[in-house]
Amino acid sequence: MDKPLFQRVALVGIGLIGSSLARVMRRDGLAGHIAVSARTQKTLDTVVRLGLADSVSLDAAEAVRDVDLVVICTPHSAYRTVVQTFAPALKQGAIVSDVGSVKKVVLDEIAPMLPAGVHLVPTHPIAGTEHSGPEAGFAELFENRWCVLTPAPGTDANAVARVRQLWQRAGMRVEIMEAERHDLVLAITSHLPHLISYTIVGTATDLEAWLKNEVIKFSAGGFRDFTRIAASDPTMWRDIFLVNKEAVLEVLGRFTEDLTALQRAIRRNEGDILFDAFTRTREIRRGVIDAQQHVAPKKPGENGK
Amino acid sequence: MDKPLFQRVALVGIGLIGSSLARVMRRDGLAGHIAVSARTQKTLDTVVRLGLADSVSLDAAEAVRDVDLVVICTPHSAYRTVVQTFAPALKQGAIVSDVGSVKKVVLDEIAPMLPAGVHLVPTHPIAGTEHSGPEAGFAELFENRWCVLTPAPGTDANAVARVRQLWQRAGMRVEIMEAERHDLVLAITSHLPHLISYTIVGTATDLEAWLKNEVIKFSAGGFRDFTRIAASDPTMWRDIFLVNKEAVLEVLGRFTEDLTALQRAIRRNEGDILFDAFTRTREIRRGVIDAQQHVAPKKPGENGK
Numbered sequence: 001m002d003k004p005l006f007q008r009v010a011l012v013g014i015g016l017i018g019s020s021l022a023r024v025m026r027r028d029g030l031a032g033h034i035a036v037s038a039r040t041q042k043t044l045d046t047v048v049r050l051g052l053a054d055s056v057s058l059d060a061a062e063a064v065r066d067v068d069l070v071v072i073c074t075p076h077s078a079y080r081t082v083v084q085t086f087a088p089a090l091k092q093g094a095i096v097s098d099v100g101s102v103k104k105v106v107l108d109e110i111a112p113m114l115p116a117g118v119h120l121v122p123t124h125p126i127a128g129t130e131h132s133g134p135e136a137g138f139a140e141l142f143e144n145r146w147c148v149l150t151p152a153p154g155t156d157a158n159a160v161a162r163v164r165q166l167w168q169r170a171g172m173r174v175e176i177m178e179a180e181r182h183d184l185v186l187a188i189t190s191h192l193p194h195l196i197s198y199t200i201v202g203t204a205t206d207l208e209a210w211l212k213n214e215v216i217k218f219s220a221g222g223f224r225d226f227t228r229i230a231a232s233d234p235t236m237w238r239d240i241f242l243v244n245k246e247a248v249l250e251v252l253g254r255f256t257e258d259l260t261a262l263q264r265a266i267r268r269n270e271g272d273i274l275f276d277a278f279t280r281t282r283e284i285r286r287g288v289i290d291a292q293q294h295v296a297p298k299k300p301g302e303n304g305k
Numbered sequence: 306m307d308k309p310l311f312q313r314v315a316l317v318g319i320g321l322i323g324s325s326l327a328r329v330m331r332r333d334g335l336a337g338h339i340a341v342s343a344r345t346q347k348t349l350d351t352v353v354r355l356g357l358a359d360s361v362s363l364d365a366a367e368a369v370r371d372v373d374l375v376v377i378c379t380p381h382s383a384y385r386t387v388v389q390t391f392a393p394a395l396k397q398g399a400i401v402s403d404v405g406s407v408k409k410v411v412l413d414e415i416a417p418m419l420p421a422g423v424h425l426v427p428t429h430p431i432a433g434t435e436h437s438g439p440e441a442g443f444a445e446l447f448e449n450r451w452c453v454l455t456p457a458p459g460t461d462a463n464a465v466a467r468v469r470q471l472w473q474r475a476g477m478r479v480e481i482m483e484a485e486r487h488d489l490v491l492a493i494t495s496h497l498p499h500l501i502s503y504t505i506v507g508t509a510t511d512l513e514a515w516l517k518n519e520v521i522k523f524s525a526g527g528f529r530d531f532t533r534i535a536a537s538d539p540t541m542w543r544d545i546f547l548v549n550k551e552a553v554l555e556v557l558g559r560f561t562e563d564l565t566a567l568q569r570a571i572r573r574n575e576g577d578i579l580f581d582a583f584t585r586t587r588e589i590r591r592g593v594i595d596a597q598q599h600v601a602p603k604k605p606g607e608n609g610k
Contacts, residue, residue, distance in 0.1 A: 189525075
């Protein structure tokens with residue numbers, strides 16, 4: 001067997017993404033030892049039952065002792081607390097990474113909390129399903145998806161290369177990007193779609209009971225896809241909107257202007273404006289298909305049921 | 306072989322829905338003769354090549370001669386023209402139906418154009434994909450989906466029963482509903498989701514080139530689903546928004562209020578409001594799953610590629 005990519009890895013927090021990463025490391029022997037820390041004993045018990053860890057601990061400081069790599073896999077709101085806990089226990093030369101959906105905040109808030117000689121490589125594997133928790137994970141989740149690294153200029157090149165290798169072994173295409181740019185792109189491709197999905201499903205939730213029942217019954221016409229997106233983890237998404245506030249408000253402003261223009265066209269019976277608007281969107285769809293980003297990941301054996 | 310459900314059927318217009326219905330009728334021997342009329346010879350050639358018709362004609366009046374059932378399968382904007390053309394050629398006792406997504410307009414505009422002794426049964430099979438045209442159809446499209454009939458009070462019960470049987474044979478669950486109520490429900494479950502999807506993809510289309518390319522590349526985070534919905538047929542959707550204007554503007558108003566409230570919560574860092582909003586949407590998702598409406602239809606052999 002090859003020498004593992006990392007002797008010891010700690011996952012701090014372990015939900016859909018963390019547990020999928022653990023499965024990849026297990027499958028390919030990428031870590032000599034996987035230490036997992038979580039907030040509750042219940043989660044740790046699940047992790048042990050699933051065979052995802054070599055050691056588990058409620059104490060993040062214990063989990064990170066002697067590791068080459070820590071990956072923070074908690075919602076954003078827990079970052080400061082867990083880093084405060086584990087930072088003093090890190091060894092010289094350790095790499096700290098994460099899997100959160102907003103990146104500038106990691107450089108701004110987490111970098112100053114780390115001891116000298118520790119390398120920070122903020123990471124966003126752009127993959128997911130609407131399911132959460134360690135049992136929802138699967139090793140194939142990352143295949144053919146993009147992973148963005150946003151290290152600060154001057155970050156140790158070897159540390160960046162090793163994190164890149166890890167995600168490549170998970171099947172991802174890895175790209176290095178400036179953190180602020182990442183946050184704007186994701187505000188459009190992910191944060192705004194989630195906000196809109198939560199909104200429209202929320203609007204339906206407020207309907208009179210008879211109407212709500214019929215909406216559920218006849219959801220196949222488009223609404224169904226929104227309910228799936230709006231089934232994502234509430235804590236994670238609350239955090240994303242709070243930490244990527246500026247970019248989200250910016251793209252939301254553009255969206256609302258465009259929606260208002262279409263609303264006006266409907267009210268004024270301006271069919272040509274609608275037709276043009278509905279035709280030009282096809283260019284982007286073709287781009288998504290050409291980029292092979294149009295197929296949703298499925299847990300093996302899962303049939304969408 | 307059993308006696309077919311209809312001796313002669315005419316399909317006026319033949320896209321995704323019409324061609325899928327033709328395939329069902331062929332498969333199960335539901336029509337003794339299928340006559341198809343379309344606007345272009347090219348479409349008729351495709352229909353002949355696919356073996357979907359026993360006779361084809363550019364003239365809708367010729368197609369409907371002697372038929373027991375006409376199904377209008379064109380976009381809404383063509384209804385008046387095609388009905389004007391074929392109405393005088395209908396035989397006594399013929400049934401006229403359609404497959405459009407808005408129903409009150411059919412009762413209001415089409416009913417007065419039909420000769421006495423002809424039965425109007427407006428129909429909406431709630432099924433579809435983002436693909437259009439006769440080649441996109443497949444017989445399994447309708448399976449386990451809902452089909453809504455909105456006949457006016459007093460419509461011949463036998464005519465309604467036969468249309469119901471047709472769609473049941475296609476695998477659909479059939480429900481009779483008041484047209485206005487149908488239009489409101491569909492405004493929420495289908496028309497608003499499409500309008501929003503067109504809008505967000507349009508917003509992305511207007512971005513600077515570098516940003517647009519990155520949006521396409523990183524579309525897997527939610528945006529992808531919107532691009533699929535926004536790839537639907539522009540003519541059909543322009544027509545839907547124009548004919549279901551009142552209901553769409555009403556639900557769009559509710560949606561915009563709710564979106565504004567979430568925008569305000571983001572700006573004011575009100576995490577609790579966001580968390581509550583993102584939690585209550587789960588009830589609807591559970592309803593959709595319980596109602597078994599959460600799986601998208603796929604053309605057999607198609608792998609989402």
